Amino acid sequence: MNKLFALIFLLITIPSIGLAQSNTIPTVIVTAPRISADSIDTDFQTSSVTVISKDEFDTKVATVADILKKETGIQIRQSGGLGSFSTVNIRGSSSRQVNVYLDGVLLNGAFGGSVDLSQFALGNVESIEIYRGNAPVQLGFSGIGGAINIKTRKLQGEPLKQLTLGVGSFESKKLAVSVADSYLGNEFFVSAEYLAADNDFDIVNQNGTFDNPRDDFVEKRNNADFNHTSGLFSINRSINEFVNAKLITQFFDKEDKLANSLNTEDNRAKLETVFLSTQVKLDYFYQPGVSYGFKLFSSEKTEFFQDDGDLTGLEANKEEGTTLTYGSVLQSSFSLDSHLLNLNLESKVEKYSLIDFKLSNTFKYKRTQNILGLQDEWLSPDGKWVVSISGRLFYIVDKSEQGNVDKSDWETNLSAGALYTINDTVQLRANISSAIRTPQLFELYGDRGYFKGNADLVPENAINYDAGLLFTTQNSKTSASIFYRSLTDAIVNVFGSQGTGKAFNIAKAKVMGLELDTFYKINGVWSVSTKSTLQDSENLSKGPDTNGNSLAGLYTLSNFAMTSVLLRSTTYTLEYRHQSGGFYDASNDAVIPDQNVVNLSAKWQNKSSSLELRIDNFSDKLIEDFNRFSMPGRHFFIVYKQNF
Numbered sequence: 001m002n003k004l005f006a007l008i009f010l011l012i013t014i015p016s017i018g019l020a021q022s023n024t025i026p027t028v029i030v031t032a033p034r035i036s037a038d039s040i041d042t043d044f045q046t047s048s049v050t051v052i053s054k055d056e057f058d059t060k061v062a063t064v065a066d067i068l069k070k071e072t073g074i075q076i077r078q079s080g081g082l083g084s085f086s087t088v089n090i091r092g093s094s095s096r097q098v099n100v101y102l103d104g105v106l107l108n109g110a111f112g113g114s115v116d117l118s119q120f121a122l123g124n125v126e127s128i129e130i131y132r133g134n135a136p137v138q139l140g141f142s143g144i145g146g147a148i149n150i151k152t153r154k155l156q157g158e159p160l161k162q163l164t165l166g167v168g169s170f171e172s173k174k175l176a177v178s179v180a181d182s183y184l185g186n187e188f189f190v191s192a193e194y195l196a197a198d199n200d201f202d203i204v205n206q207n208g209t210f211d212n213p214r215d216d217f218v219e220k221r222n223n224a225d226f227n228h229t230s231g232l233f234s235i236n237r238s239i240n241e242f243v244n245a246k247l248i249t250q251f252f253d254k255e256d257k258l259a260n261s262l263n264t265e266d267n268r269a270k271l272e273t274v275f276l277s278t279q280v281k282l283d284y285f286y287q288p289g290v291s292y293g294f295k296l297f298s299s300e301k302t303e304f305f306q307d308d309g310d311l312t313g314l315e316a317n318k319e320e321g322t323t324l325t326y327g328s329v330l331q332s333s334f335s336l337d338s339h340l341l342n343l344n345l346e347s348k349v350e351k352y353s354l355i356d357f358k359l360s361n362t363f364k365y366k367r368t369q370n371i372l373g374l375q376d377e378w379l380s381p382d383g384k385w386v387v388s389i390s391g392r393l394f395y396i397v398d399k400s401e402q403g404n405v406d407k408s409d410w411e412t413n414l415s416a417g418a419l420y421t422i423n424d425t426v427q428l429r430a431n432i433s434s435a436i437r438t439p440q441l442f443e444l445y446g447d448r449g450y451f452k453g454n455a456d457l458v459p460e461n462a463i464n465y466d467a468g469l470l471f472t473t474q475n476s477k478t479s480a481s482i483f484y485r486s487l488t489d490a491i492v493n494v495f496g497s498q499g500t501g502k503a504f505n506i507a508k509a510k511v512m513g514l515e516l517d518t519f520y521k522i523n524g525v526w527s528v529s530t531k532s533t534l535q536d537s538e539n540l541s542k543g544p545d546t547n548g549n550s551l552a553g554l555y556t557l558s559n560f561a562m563t564s565v566l567l568r569s570t571t572y573t574l575e576y577r578h579q580s581g582g583f584y585d586a587s588n589d590a591v592i593p594d595q596n597v598v599n600l601s602a603k604w605q606n607k608s609s610s611l612e613l614r615i616d617n618f619s620d621k622l623i624e625d626f627n628r629f630s631m632p633g634r635h636f637f638i639v640y641k642q643n644f
Contacts, residue, residue, distance in 0.1 A: 036244075036283045037293035037331040037342070038104055038138045040129075044377070046388045046417025047431050048073075048132040048468055048481050048515070054153070057122050059603065059612045061166045061174045061195070061637040064128060064150060065117035070560040070577065072515040072531045073132050073483075076117070077553070080259065080629035081199035082172055083226040086118040090132055091483050092511035092537050092554050093145025097437050097460070099135065101149040103248060103279060105297045106141055109323050110367035110398075111352040113440045117148075119254055119273060123164070123176035123193030124232040126153040132515075133464045133483065134415040134433035137375035137390045138331065140346045142413045144435045144462040144487070152232055152248060155180040155187040161644040169635035171225075172197035187236040192229075199224035203630035204622060205263050221630070223267045224259040228252065244283040251276050260312045261628060269307035276300050289335030298326040318357040325350045338381065344373035352441060356448055363448065364401040365441045369394065386419040396438055400445040400453075407444065407455055411436055427470040429481075435462050443491060443503035451493075452502040460505075462487045475521040484512045492541075508540035509551055525566040533558040539586065549588045556581025569606060575599040584628070593624050608643045 042049045050071055057067045065086030069076050075089045087095035096113035099106055107115050128150055131139075135147035159181040166174035178191040200220045207215045230252035238244050258269040277299035284292040301323045310316040327348030334341040347370050354363045375390035394411040415433030422428065436459040446453035468481035490507035513535030521527045537551040550556075559578040564571055577597045584590040598619050603612040615636045617623065623631035 034244075034283075034285045035291060035333065036285075037291045037333040038295070038329075039333075040136050040138050042129060044386055044419065045131075045136065046386060046419045046429050047134045048429070048466060048479075050130040050132075052128040052130070054122075054126055057125075059164065059166075059610055059639045059641050060122060060614075061168055061172055061639060062122060063118045063195070064120040064122065064125065067122070067128065068117070068130070068148070070531060070562075070575075071130060072481075072517050072533045072558075073513070073535075074130070074533075075555060075558070075579075078118075078625050078629070078631070080203075080221070080625060081170070081201065081224060081632055082197045083118050083195065083228060083254075083256070084199070084224070084629075085116050085256070087114045088117055088148065089554070090130075090145040090148075091485065091513060092535055092551065093143075093485075096440065097144035097462075099139070099141050099143035099145075099147040101139055101147060102250070102277065103152055104139060104149065104295075104329075105277070105279060105299075106139075106348075109301075109352070110350045111321070111323065111365060111441045113437075116273075119228075119252060119275065120150055121176075121193045121195050121228055121230045121252070123178065124152050124191050124230055124250060126151045132481075133466050134390075134417065134431055134435070137342050137344050137373035137392065140329070140344060140371050140373065141394075142392055142415070142433065142435045144437050144460060144464070144485070152234065152250060153178065153180075153191060154189050154234055154236065155182065160189075162641065163644070164639065164641045166637055166639035168197075168637035170198050170201050170632065172635075172637065174639065185237060189232070189234045192231045195228040195230075197226060199226070199632075201630075201632040201635065203263065206628075207262075219263065221259060222263050222265050223257040223269065226254065226256045228254040242285050244285075246279075246281045246283075248279045248281075249277070258307070258312050259629070264311050266309065267311040268309060269312040270305075272304045274302045291333050293329070293331040293333075295329040295331070296327075297329070298324075300324050316358065319354060320357070321352065321354045323350060323352050338379050340377040340379075342373075342375040342377075344371065344375075346371045346373075354448070359448070361448070365445060366399045366401075367441060368397045370396075384421045388415075388417045388419075390415050394436075394438075398441060398444060400441070402445070405445065405455060409438075409459070411438070411459060425472055427472075429466075429468040429470070431464070431466050433464045435464060436460060437491075439491060439503065443493075450500060452500060454503050457491060457503060458489055458505055460487065460490050477519045479515075479517045481515040482513070483515070484510070486510050490541075506541060509537060510540060511535060511537045511551070511554075526564070528563045529561070531558075531560040543586075545587045549586060550583055552583055552586045552588075553592075554582050555579045555592065570602055570604040573599075573601045573603070575601075595623050596621060597623065610639075610641045612639045613637075614639075 042051050065076050068074050073091045077087050079085045088098055090098050099108055100115040131147040133146050135142055139147055162178040164176040174195050176193040180189040202218055203221045204216050205219050209215055232250045234248045236246045253274050255272045260267055279297045282294045303321045305319050307317045330345045332343045350367045352365045371394055373392045378387045392413040397408045399406050413434050417431035420428045438459050439457040444453050444455055463486045466481055466483040471478045487509045489505040491503050492507045493501045493503050495501040516532045519529040534557055537554055539546045539549045539551055557580050561576045564573045580594040582592040584592055597617050599616045600618050601614040617634050620634040625631055
């Protein structure tokens, strides 16, 4: 397996030439790079993987959610505009079925489940990894809808001093500063970013009658501004030739004003989120081909929600929820002949407390999770086959302090995949995996009377199948994938006439689709790329109004096309995004409007600086997102970046 990760050149001789006086032949020894136990080689994954590097987004006035929109198999649900609440679906999954990680640590909370991707500004991000279907065992949990791993920035060889300034429509603004260097054997990276916008763009107010356009009117969007401040500090040190230590600390404070569907002018609802995470990691390189990793992590996330006017929910509300998470991970990697074995042992405790200031009540919940994962990757002697088999064992204990109710479960996941390299041009992939979504704590134990708990819930279960082809030439790259998911015991939230809900394992569904991703370099200055997803879903639940229908909130067809031309030092880009098909509701009565968006950009750059002008939704089309929130019309951004 060493062939996959390193080339070892033990001895390079350089003959003496010319007028050299010595007969000694210099010797250069190049050692193989040390691979940490949690490293994932995305080029040798049997499943479909996309890696988005910072070069593609470092001058964008955007969040992680905005960057993911164009990718195949991905759908982003937003509540309107830059920085708005944004969740992700992969291959027809729900947002709770997609695991989101920050440097390999799971972010999905035990209480609510979904991750708001707008909380992650791009100034602290090195790359974003998308795993459709099965995720490698190094990430611990396996999600029904795959995984997204956000990797933070670090020193990349050369020292860095960088300043980024951006302004745009609707009072949007960005300020980011990054510094990376080394001192006394310590490599460090420090960054900070401020991102904000008023989001007071024109919208069509449908006056609550979505099927009657005669009472619609145009007005400015109210109470939708946000402010986001974030920072990152990391330090890395080689203690000796065998041990490496790393510390990563990340912080953000985001304040969102919350618009409602009626765009009420006197609405003052708001949500403030404060997040602090710390990760300490030790890598022990025991010998070539054998490494160990030990990780300690902790985070605290506090969300303060206030709606005194009862304009966004069921009633006036003022509450504070705090999630405290801590745990440890022990990982090891062994290269044995043609096998690479990865072991992952993780223990995690998550405590969630909610203070309801209106009712003067406090609710507390706790989840303890233990995971044992083992993965074997086999490389055939001729280097053409990579076969991966992995298994995970979960033990989860839940507790609600309200009734001292305990619930524990053992669960298992299995997956297998193969990658076959026919020649330098063609690769084939195929995978099968099982995955679960554990019920959220609010589904098990309820939520302040708005939602009744159901302690009899079992995890959602899915079987994922996919197969793909990769065709690569000197100037082009084309990948095609087909996928199929069978979902059982899916959890559905059923609401009664009084507005209270309860979760039940009553749903079944299947999702199938095709993904096509192409890139073609026409010549040295002109390139074209396309990304398309065609998917079909079917609700297999027994309800008379839903059986045989499409799942709610999923587009049938998504297309993204981009062409770029480099003239002198400026790159001109034209983008087109299309989405169509799908329904807002499970009964398939309300059709989601089509989206057709054109974006333009021009980016000038040299070795030390760049200037980018971007115009989104150039044709000023009316766009409505899944939740019936209007999205911005034509808007622009200007971003300047300077390296010192």
